[in-house]
Amino acid sequence: MLKFGFDRDLYLERQSASIMERVNANSKLYLEFGGKLVGDLHAMRCLPGFDANAKIKLLHKLREQCELIITVYAGDLENNKIRSDYGTAYDREVLRMIDDFRDWDLEVNSVVITRYSGEPAADYFKANLESRGIAVYLHRKTPGYPVDVDTIVSPDGYGQNPYIETSKPLVVLTAPGPNSGKLATCLSQLYHESQRGVRAGYAKFETFPVWNLPLKHPVNIAYESATADLKDVNMIDPYHLEAYGQQTVNYNRDVEAFPVLRRILAKISDNEIEVKSPTDLSVNQVGFCITDDQVVQEASRQEIIRRYFIAACDFKLGRVKRETMERCRLLMEELGLKEEDRPVVVAAREYLAGLKDRADLEVDPLRTAAAIELTSGKIVTGRSSEQMSATAACLLNALKAIAGLQDDLHLLSPSAIDPIYHLKSRVLKQHDKALNSQEVLMALAISAATNPLADRALKQIKLLKAAQAHTTAMLKQTEKDTYRNLGIDVSSEPQFSSENLYY
Numbered sequence: 148m149l150k151f152g153f154d155r156d157l158y159l160e161r162q163s164a165s166i167m168e169r170v171n172a173n174s175k176l177y178l179e180f181g182g183k184l185v186g187d188l189h190a191m192r193c194l195p196g197f198d199a200n201a202k203i204k205l206l207h208k209l210r211e212q213c214e215l216i217i218t219v220y221a222g223d224l225e226n227n228k229i230r231s232d233y234g235t236a237y238d239r240e241v242l243r244m245i246d247d248f249r250d251w252d253l254e255v256n257s258v259v260i261t262r263y264s265g266e267p268a269a270d271y272f273k274a275n276l277e278s279r280g281i282a283v284y285l286h287r288k289t290p291g292y293p294v295d296v297d298t299i300v301s302p303d304g305y306g307q308n309p310y311i312e313t314s315k316p317l318v319v320l321t322a323p324g325p326n327s328g329k330l331a332t333c334l335s336q337l338y339h340e341s342q343r344g345v346r347a348g349y350a351k352f353e354t355f356p357v358w359n360l361p362l363k364h365p366v367n368i369a370y371e372s373a374t375a376d377l378k379d380v381n382m383i384d385p386y387h388l389e390a391y392g393q394q395t396v397n398y399n400r401d402v403e404a405f406p407v408l409r410r411i412l413a414k415i416s417d418n419e420i421e422v423k424s425p426t427d428l429s430v431n432q433v434g435f436c437i438t439d440d441q442v443v444q445e446a447s448r449q450e451i452i453r454r455y456f457i458a459a460c461d462f463k464l465g466r467v468k469r470e471t472m473e474r475c476r477l478l479m480e481e482l483g484l485k486e487e488d489r490p491v492v493v494a495a496r497e498y499l500a501g502l503k504d505r506a507d508l509e510v511d512p513l514r515t516a517a518a519i520e521l522t523s524g525k526i527v528t529g530r531s532s533e534q535m536s537a538t539a540a541c542l543l544n545a546l547k548a549i550a551g552l553q554d555d556l557h558l559l560s561p562s563a564i565d566p567i568y569h570l571k572s573r574v575l576k577q578h579d580k581a582l583n584s585q586e587v588l589m590a591l592a593i594s595a596a597t598n599p600l601a602d603r604a605l606k607q608i609k610l611l612k613a614a615q616a617h618t619t620a621m622l623k624q625t626e627k628d629t630y631r632n633l634g635i636d637v638s639s640e641p642q643f644s645s646e647n648l649y650y
Contacts, residue, residue, distance in 0.1 A: 149522040149613055151196035152442030158197070161432040162205055166352070169430060170212065170317050173348035175340060177333040178430070180321045181353035185247045190354050192636055193369050193447045194437070206319060207251045213317035214254040217241055218261050218328045225266040230324055238272050240323035245281065256318070257282035257311055261328025264288065284309050289331060293407045300414040305338035325377055337415050349412065351428045356381045358395045358426050359434040365447035367396055368478055372454040375474040376467050387424035395426040448482060449615070452489045455479050456638035460621050463641040489638065491526065491617035494518035498528040499619045515620040515644050517541035519635065521549065522613050531581065534564070537618060538626045539587040545614065549607040558601045563593040584629040611635055620644035
């Protein structure tokens, strides 16, 4: 049975109060939001009970007081950087973010393209946004940064950036990914506000690492694993320890940048505000809302193992360097974990080994197996065939198991499967004719109209949320997307499912 270790209602209450306390202490607060505002699946996996949309719900609650600015680094636009969890480029991700914020009745003030130096992709993106009525600002690299504070905080530094007109007391800065220029934009705005005689403050909202959990708590180790490609390292905040005698956790980039940040903030405010540590800037209340630490620790351990598999697959595909994969392995081993501590890994591997010994199946050294662990603890398996992928077969078997139907029962009618198969093979001339998970679900929905058992299985689909899955070969993006949309956390062996290079 799925166990919860986090109180989402308490979180909304405490987090909104913490933010409004900072807002009320200033005429205007610039709040830098780290991580994802919508669909924070990492937090949901590590903190069972956490609402993946908790942060956007929080801002919806504060919508009368807040507006949003989205920052994106010009170099990421030029290099067509991809957001790994959704497989979308940063320009498309910004558009998706704007649509999501509007759906939550949140005002998007503008988009800021940071460290701009004439990139054609940035020019194109700017024109595209402006044609849709969205304000766009260009911020160039700040002269003198990070050493020459006198130049940075001057008309020749932040003063060269255009001032962004805002009307709400809370201005939230967010981005499609890390290193997008949120902090620089906040500081630029603070400078301009000070020139206008406005008392503006700055705060940071990072869910991870959790500042009031131990340094080596699995939740914080899971964050290091998730950001291994950025080389983030959790550490005790030395400034907070010196100032207050209290151990709190932050990560290396914030700690390393703090001396410069403190000098800039002091220069902007004419030394009226003394910030003593990176932790002082945080409004994060996550650590106060954990209700069952053991549940949270185990969920985070599973996420650390899953992150290792993701890094191993990305290395196999050439997306990350070997050191990223090795970093994830070291973090896993630091907690005494191994690949087999993820139950679906063992189940998928053993099922594949059993398939190779079956005389009734054709010999296929590249056959793929999949396993899904339901929230009840039951594990079901599936294999690839000419008709469907391993993930599709496993998905059907999982729905049958939840519905209490026999495993050998055929739920899909030929009238639902044959047209899709015919379309893929003869009309679209697709090389891979096997039905994927999305196509199988569509076939199941069609069959449900005339088959009560198929309808019964289809109605269980919401119960797949928070299930765990593993496959013995890397998945195509369409399969990853389907499993993610169903709320299934999937990992894969770093093996190719085919010897083909293109198909």
